[in-house]
Amino acid sequence: MNNVWREIADSQTGEKCFITTHPTGLPIMVCPKKGYRSTYAVFGANYGSIDTAFYADGSDTPTEVPAGIAHYLEHKLFENEDSGAFERYAKTGASANAYTGFDRTAYLFTCTDKFEESLEILLDFVQSPYFTEESVRKEQGIIGQEIQMGMDSPFRQVFYNLLKALYHNHPIRIEIAGTLESISKITPELLYGCYKTFYNLHNMVLVVVGNAEPDSVLSVADRCLKPSEDRRVKRAPVDEPPQVAEKRVVKKMPVSKPLFYIGFKNYIPDGISCRPAAQLAAANVLLEVLAGRASPLYNRLMESGLINSTFDADYFDGPGFGTWLFSGESSDPDKVAGEILQEINRIRREGIESSAFDAAKKALYGRQVAALNDIELVGDRLVADYFSGREPFSAVSAAASVSEKQVRALLDSCLGEDRMAVSIVMPE
Amino acid sequence: MRPVQKTISPGASILAIDDDRFKTARITAAFLLPLREETASANAILPFLLRRSSVDYPSFSQLQRRLNQLYGARITADVYRIGYYQAMSVTATSIDNRFALYGEDVTDKLAELLCSMIFNPVMENGRFPAADTEQEKRCLAELIKSEINEKRLYARRRCEQILCEGEGYAVNRYGSIENVDALTPQSVADAWKNMLETAQVRIISQCAAGSEKIARQFERGLGSVEGRAPIALDEKPRRDVGEVRDVTERMGVSQAKLVLGFKAVGEARDDIPAFRLMNALLGGTPHSLLFKNVREKLSLCYYCASSYDRLGGVLLIDSGVEQKNAKLAQDEILRQLDAVCRGDFTEQELESAKKSAVNQYKTVGDLQSTLANWYIGQSLDPEISTPEQAAAEILDVTPERVIKAARSVRLGAVYTLAGEGGENE
Numbered sequence: 001m002n003n004v005w006r007e008i009a010d011s012q013t014g015e016k017c018f019i020t021t022h023p024t025g026l027p028i029m030v031c032p033k034k035g036y037r038s039t040y041a042v043f044g045a046n047y048g049s050i051d052t053a054f055y056a057d058g059s060d061t062p063t064e065v066p067a068g069i070a071h072y073l074e075h076k077l078f079e080n081e082d083s084g085a086f087e088r089y090a091k092t093g094a095s096a097n098a099y100t101g102f103d104r105t106a107y108l109f110t111c112t113d114k115f116e117e118s119l120e121i122l123l124d125f126v127q128s129p130y131f132t133e134e135s136v137r138k139e140q141g142i143i144g145q146e147i148q149m150g151m152d153s154p155f156r157q158v159f160y161n162l163l164k165a166l167y168h169n170h171p172i173r174i175e176i177a178g179t180l181e182s183i184s185k186i187t188p189e190l191l192y193g194c195y196k197t198f199y200n201l202h203n204m205v206l207v208v209v210g211n212a213e214p215d216s217v218l219s220v221a222d223r224c225l226k227p228s229e230d231r232r233v234k235r236a237p238v239d240e241p242p243q244v245a246e247k248r249v250v251k252k253m254p255v256s257k258p259l260f261y262i263g264f265k266n267y268i269p270d271g272i273s274c275r276p277a278a279q280l281a282a283a284n285v286l287l288e289v290l291a292g293r294a295s296p297l298y299n300r301l302m303e304s305g306l307i308n309s310t311f312d313a314d315y316f317d318g319p320g321f322g323t324w325l326f327s328g329e330s331s332d333p334d335k336v337a338g339e340i341l342q343e344i345n346r347i348r349r350e351g352i353e354s355s356a357f358d359a360a361k362k363a364l365y366g367r368q369v370a371a372l373n374d375i376e377l378v379g380d381r382l383v384a385d386y387f388s389g390r391e392p393f394s395a396v397s398a399a400a401s402v403s404e405k406q407v408r409a410l411l412d413s414c415l416g417e418d419r420m421a422v423s424i425v426m427p428e
Numbered sequence: 429m430r431p432v433q434k435t436i437s438p439g440a441s442i443l444a445i446d447d448d449r450f451k452t453a454r455i456t457a458a459f460l461l462p463l464r465e466e467t468a469s470a471n472a473i474l475p476f477l478l479r480r481s482s483v484d485y486p487s488f489s490q491l492q493r494r495l496n497q498l499y500g501a502r503i504t505a506d507v508y509r510i511g512y513y514q515a516m517s518v519t520a521t522s523i524d525n526r527f528a529l530y531g532e533d534v535t536d537k538l539a540e541l542l543c544s545m546i547f548n549p550v551m552e553n554g555r556f557p558a559a560d561t562e563q564e565k566r567c568l569a570e571l572i573k574s575e576i577n578e579k580r581l582y583a584r585r586r587c588e589q590i591l592c593e594g595e596g597y598a599v600n601r602y603g604s605i606e607n608v609d610a611l612t613p614q615s616v617a618d619a620w621k622n623m624l625e626t627a628q629v630r631i632i633s634q635c636a637a638g639s640e641k642i643a644r645q646f647e648r649g650l651g652s653v654e655g656r657a658p659i660a661l662d663e664k665p666r667r668d669v670g671e672v673r674d675v676t677e678r679m680g681v682s683q684a685k686l687v688l689g690f691k692a693v694g695e696a697r698d699d700i701p702a703f704r705l706m707n708a709l710l711g712g713t714p715h716s717l718l719f720k721n722v723r724e725k726l727s728l729c730y731y732c733a734s735s736y737d738r739l740g741g742v743l744l745i746d747s748g749v750e751q752k753n754a755k756l757a758q759d760e761i762l763r764q765l766d767a768v769c770r771g772d773f774t775e776q777e778l779e780s781a782k783k784s785a786v787n788q789y790k791t792v793g794d795l796q797s798t799l800a801n802w803y804i805g806q807s808l809d810p811e812i813s814t815p816e817q818a819a820a821e822i823l824d825v826t827p828e829r830v831i832k833a834a835r836s837v838r839l840g841a842v843y844t845l846a847g848e849g850g851e852n853e
Contacts, residue, residue: 013451013527035449038791084724090715090776093783095791097714112790113783141727148683149730149748152579210794254679256573294492302488303559308567309476310574329570359496366499366523370452374795400529428680 002215005030010393012365012400015372017382017392018214024225026201029382029392030214033375038112039210040375041119043126044383046205047198048103049176050235050319056197057231065194066185067171068143068178071100073191075139077107081130085121094118102172103318104387110376115212116220123206123224129195131188140183147177154255154425158327162261162423165246170238172321173245201228207382210375238320242267244421248334252428259425260333262340264415266322275317277385277394281364282406283315283324284399288360289352289407290343291326297343306330306339318388324415333424344415352411357404365399372396430814431803436643437650439658440629443803443812444639453524453535453635454796455542455642458517458804459627462663463509463596469568469603470611470619475505475516476564477556477616482545488560494541498534499523503542510807511739512596512663515630516623517804518546521796524636535635539642547624547649555613556620569608572600576679579845583685584744587843590673591689595666597740624653628661630807632800661808665741667693669840676844684751688761689841690743696836700738701821702829707736709781709830710768711745716781717764717773722747728757739808743837751846758842768834771827778830782822789819 005018017031049070053062078085078098089096094111096118107126111118150156160175167173177183208217244265275283291297291313301307311328330336371377372393382392431445461471485491495501501522508515520542522534550557576582585600592598602608631646633639650656669691692703711718711734722732732747745765749757767773792815793799799815806812 012529033449035447036794038794086714086719090713090780090783093780093787095713095784095787110787110791112787138727142723142730145683145728145748145750146730148750149580152681152683154577254681255577256575257570259577288496292492292496294489294496296489299487299489302563305563305566308570329574356493359493362498362529363496363500365529366501369499369523369527370521373450373452 002218004218005214008392010396012396013369013372015393020218022201022221022225024201025228025230026204026206026221026225027386028206028217028221029208029386030212030217031209031378031382032212032214033210036210036375038110038375039115039208039212040108040110040379041122041206041208042106042108042379042383043122044104044106044205044207044387045198046203046387047105048101049174050102050171051198052171052174053236054197055234055236057233062236065190066178067174067182068176069186069190069194070105071177072139072143072183072186073194074098074100074105075143076131076136076191077126077129079130079135080125080128085125088121088125089118092118092121100176102176104383106380106383108379116216119217119220120224123220126199127226129192131191133188136186136188136191143177143183144180147180147183150175150177154253154259157251157253158259158261158423158425161249161251162263162421165249165421165423166244166263166265166323167321168241168245170240170321172318197231197233200231201225202230203233205383205386207379209379209382235319240320242419244419246421248422250424250426253425255425255427257329257331257427258333259329260327260336261423262326262333262337263421263423264324265419265421266324266414268320268322274319274388275322277390277398278402278406279410280315280317281395281398281402282410284364285357285360285402286407286410287313287315287324288363289356290347291340292360292363294356294359297339301336301339306332306336333422337420337422341417341420348411352404352407354404357407361399361402364402365396368396368399433812434643436631436647437656440631440650442631442633442639442643442646444643445632445634445799446636446638447634448636450634450636450796451524451527452521452796453538454519454521454800455539455635456517456519456632456800456804457542457546457646458515458630458807459623460510460513460515460630460661460807461623461627461659463512463514463599463601465599465604466607467619468514468599468601469607470615471514471516471623472507472602473564473568473608473611473616474620474623475507475518476568477560478545478549479503479505479518480560480564481550482541483548483550484544486550498538499528501534501538503545507601508804509597509601510805512665513661513808514601515804515807518542526636535637536641539645543645543649547652549620551617555617558613561611561613561616565608565611568602569605572602572605572608579681579685580746580748583687583843583845584746586677586845587687587689587744587841588742590675590843591691591742591841592740596663597665597742625656626659628658628807630804632803634796634800665739667691667697667741669693669838672839672842674842676846678846678848681845681847683748684754684847685746685748685845686754686757687744687746687843688758688839689843690837691840692741692743692836693838694836696832697741699829699833701818701825702833703736703738704785705781705822705825706768706830706833707734707743708785709773709778710734710765710834713781713784717767717777718745718761721764722757722760726756726760728753728760732757732761754844765834769831771831778827782825785822786819789815789822
């Protein structure tokens with residue numbers, strides 16, 4: 001194998017990943033999986049819906065752009081001057097897609113044959129923007145329907161409303177696709193501007209997982225990547241106070257029973273950085289101890305009829321934001337919030353039971369190992385970890401080594417009542 | 429890789445997919461019974477009750493604590509519709525023994541636990557515990573009620589119900605809220621006994637270390653069931669369709685959901701590969717006729733797609749559109765179907781559909797859950813077919829067979845879930 005590769009291996013599972021930076025500036029990661037028929041490739045940009053204000057290279061004034069533009073750009077990149085990306089993939093059989101998140105955009109495919117040809121298509125179309133007045137206008141109908149679909153989804157509404165309640169200024173409070181009004185302001189010029197700023201190879205990553213060899217990826221990269229200027233783009237820091245914007249938000253929609261999200265905001269002083277793997281592992285263990293299916297809280301809420309099997313707890317994290325989430329359906333979401341607070345206080349007072357900690361830690365480790373089965377999940381996580389500055393597979397080793405002290409430290413610094421907000425979607 | 433299927437008792441088989449690629453071991457036990465309105469709820473609650481506890485871990489929290497100790501093992505309950513049958517399944521997943529930090533035999537313990545939960549559940553005087561039954565009744569009823577929350581799925585289900593009214597296919601896999609409310613610890617215990625005695629059983633074992641031990645445990649479990657007399661799988665789907673029923677229902681939504689329901693009639697319906705390919709060509713991919721025309725050319729929607737369920741012979745095409753554009757979308761959908769019927773598609777379009785379908789089948793084996801579902805979906809078939817076989821069959825399909833498949837579908841239902849503001853909103 002070409003000696004440009006640096007190998008990272010996870011000691012627990014033997015999982016391997018090869019990393020290099022291509023001369024054009026693009027970081028490349030390849031994670032070969034023995035015996036897999038398919039290959040997952042994902043070409044990601046460190047650019048998402050929260051990037052509505054940024055400092056372009058060398059500039060000291062922030063550029064502001066309409067909400068939803070990263071997602072709009074994702075849609076429009078699928079059309080090049082002479083053909084559409086889907087039409088090109090149709091010739092290889094690859095199953096292709098893309099997604100825009102709060103903090104990243106990803107273009108991807110899964111294939112079982114003609115991997116190199118599909119990878120050529122992926123690298124080529126993402127590097128060949130072509131926007132016209134007409135093609136941009138045409139997309140408004142499609143994205144408009146995507147936004148409407150989101151407006152009708154109680155799950156999305158209850159989640160976005162929580163983010164709006166938690167955050168005063170951070171753009172995480174704006175929906176990824178934007179609004180019908182904000183997308184009407186998007187022009188080819190704005191799209192080209194964002195493209196030039198964020199889609200430079202130094203601000204991107206290519207990840208390939210499954211049935212692939214590092215050198216085969218490299219040879220396609222050599223053929224298809226165009227040299228890219230090393231433009232540094234900075235996310236504009238957000239002046240986000242530690243307190244929540246609103247304590248409680250309620251919306252009425254056609255649902256069978258109230259849906260809720262209860263969130264606790266984490267304060268991230270610089271408004272930009274992400275949490276390291278060790279802290280994410282500690283957060284997940286804490287959630288398992290506090291609200292996992294084995295916990296007294298979960299069982300008490302279930303027995304009293306306050307929650308059903310949709311109940312879930314999660315830690316949601318990205319640049320400049322971090323939120324503890326408890327979600328589900330309940331006839332009385334406020335009472336659920338009260339019970340959660342009570343349990344947090346009880347654990348603070350009484351401490352974490354050792355056997356519960358051990359079981360939660362083993363459970364987290366097992367789930368992180370199990371997550372390595374799915375090549376798409378592995379690929380998406382490698383992209384997220386890369387942009388967040390975390391080592392590949394660090395979630396597995398962090399789960400195996402997380403300590404009670406780390407969990408205790410988190411419990412002492414987070415989950416305060418004054419950082420809590422409740423979002424409810426009520427039946428009409 | 430062709431898995432090995434073995435009969436372990438009359439009407440019960442185990443399919444062993446021994447593969448060391450995966451980091452996890454996974455065991456699914458599925459029990460098949462005819463899907464009927466009057467029995468659906470009593471059957472549907474069973475996997476949820478069974479996965480709650482075991483004799484050794486008699487409460488939900490004790491069991492969950494035990495599963496956490498087994499490296500976050502999961503025991504999940506599902507109810508599927510497989511054609512005119514209802515499949516009650518319980519699945520256990522854990523990390524493979526190779527990754528246990530202290531050398532434990534996790535898989536063996538989990539298989540034992542799963543068998544004890546299914547064949548020897550926690551009972552009080554021959555009934556399920558009253559509090560457990562009440563809790564699962566509430567959760568199941570809430571699950572049925574919450575179907576309106578996901579508008580796209582809800583609209584598709586409504587269309588199927590209208591299209592297949594009076595058939596087992598139209599029965600909700602969880603039954604009805606009324607029938608859930610009427611369940612008692614005794615009636616549920618009777619349903620459990622009936623399930624063990626009469627259901628067709630399919631075990632799927634995916635485990636790096638081999639499946640012999642797992643097979644033996646289930647053999648023992650089934651052997652302990654007195655008077656086991658499994659049903660014959662002879663429910664046959666109806667192959668006719670009446671007048672087109674056009675139904676519009678209103679809800680507070682901003683986007684209308686349009687669903688067209690078709691049934692395949694006649695002998696052409698048995699040409700499964702042709703139907704699979706026809707579906708891919710028409711609306712199964714982002715280069716399909718529906719995607720290219722209804723979405724990309726007319727910009728009417730974000731999604732417009734088709735799906736075919738061979739077991740019910742049902743083709744559904746759905747789209748989310750503005751209410752005022754629903755008719756336009758419907759006309760365009762029917763025009764595209766008609767184009768396939770007339771053979772008005774290019775060689776390239778058909779070739780692309782084939783490649784996509786082949787790609788899709790070949791990726792099935794790379795996830796344990798999709799591979800297990802692939803085989804569970806064949807529970808009614810006399811012989812199993814691998815995803816690779818399905819891929820090879822697609823490659824053999826001629827344009828004539830695709831046309832024949834398209835010509836054999838009949839529109840039976842048009843369902844629109846519209847906003848409350850009337851036609852011109």
